[in-house]
Amino acid sequence: MIQAKHKTVIVFGVLGLVILAWQCPVSAAVVWDETTNGDLSNFIASPTHLPFSSELENSIVNASVGGSSDPNIGDGYDVLEFVVAIEGRLKELRFDSYNGISDSNFDIYLFGSLLYSTTVSSTDVDRNYVEDIKDANPSTILSGFFTIQIANFISIPHPYSMSYLATVPEPSTLLLACLAGCALLRRR
Ligand SMILES: [Ca+2]
Numbered sequence: 001m002i003q004a005k006h007k008t009v010i011v012f013g014v015l016g017l018v019i020l021a022w023q024c025p026v027s028a029a030v031v032w033d034e035t036t037n038g039d040l041s042n043f044i045a046s047p048t049h050l051p052f053s054s055e056l057e058n059s060i061v062n063a064s065v066g067g068s069s070d071p072n073i074g075d076g077y078d079v080l081e082f083v084v085a086i087e088g089r090l091k092e093l094r095f096d097s098y099n100g101i102s103d104s105n106f107d108i109y110l111f112g113s114l115l116y117s118t119t120v121s122s123t124d125v126d127r128n129y130v131e132d133i134k135d136a137n138p139s140t141i142l143s144g145f146f147t148i149q150i151a152n153f154i155s156i157p158h159p160y161s162m163s164y165l166a167t168v169p170e171p172s173t174l175l176l177a178c179l180a181g182c183a184l185l186r187r188r
Contacts, residue, residue, distance in 0.1 A: 028058035028163065032080070035062070040078040044109075047081040047147050052166060060096070064159040065104055066152035075157065078150045084166040090142040092165040093129045098122050100158030108133060109147040115140065120150070120160075 031050050034040065040063055041048040052059050061080065068074020084090050093108070103119040108129070116133045130142065143166075152158050 028060055030062060031059045033062040034064060039063075039075060040080050042075070042077045042079065044077070044079050044147065044149055047079040047149075050080050050082045052082060052084075052164075058092070058163045058165050060161060060163045062159075062161050063150075064157045065150050066100065066102075066154050067157040068153070068155055076151060076153050079147065081145065081147045082164065083145055084143040086143050088143050088166045090130055090133075090146065090164065091167045092163070093133075093148075094127060094163055095120055095125050096161040096163055098125055098158070098160040100152065100154070100160075101156060102152065102154045102158070104150050104152040104158060104160075107149040107151075109149070110140065110142070111145050112147070 031052075032040065032048065040061075050059065050061065059082070063078055065075055065078045068076055098104075098120055099122065103121040106118050106120045106129075107114060108116045116129070116136055118129070118132065133140075133142065148162075150160070150162075
């Protein structure tokens with residue numbers, strides 16, 4: 001019969017392995033490509049809903065904004081939404097490429113309220129906007145319903161690639177706690 005302390009060791013060990021597997025190296029997957037999936041929504045009231053390819057994986061959006069001087073037609077807006085699970089946190093939001101002659105407006109909403117408003121240009125490529133959001137909103141928990149709006153009313157298309165990543169806070173800390181728990185129990 002398995003003793004209680006051995007059962008606890010097994011539970012901690014299995015939990016540790018689950019967390020280890022859960023921390024697989026970050027990879028990336030395209031979740032939307034306008035050349036095959038179509039234009040992202042032009043309307044803040046009905047964003048294109050995008051998934052996370054999986055947690056700890058970069059979700060990539062390949063798109064283009066601009067091309068019409070009329071914001072209500074053409075491609076003046078790209079509006080998308082994604083949901084970060086309540087136990088997770090938005091970790092990265094960045095442009096991996098941006099090709100255009102002008103800045104685009106870049107607005108980030110959380111649960112429908114404007115969280116952060118800025119612009120994006122080619123010099124902002126690789127900038128992690130989550131750090132800017134955290135600096136501007138230090139008490140805001142970055143999980144929930146995010147809406148992203150990119151706007152440009154210059155009549156020339158601005159192709160870009162944007163990516164986002166979310167994770168559960170401090171999984172490595174949880175793993176270390178599990179391993180420490182196992183070590184302590186084995187000593188007894
Ligand atoms: Ca577009």
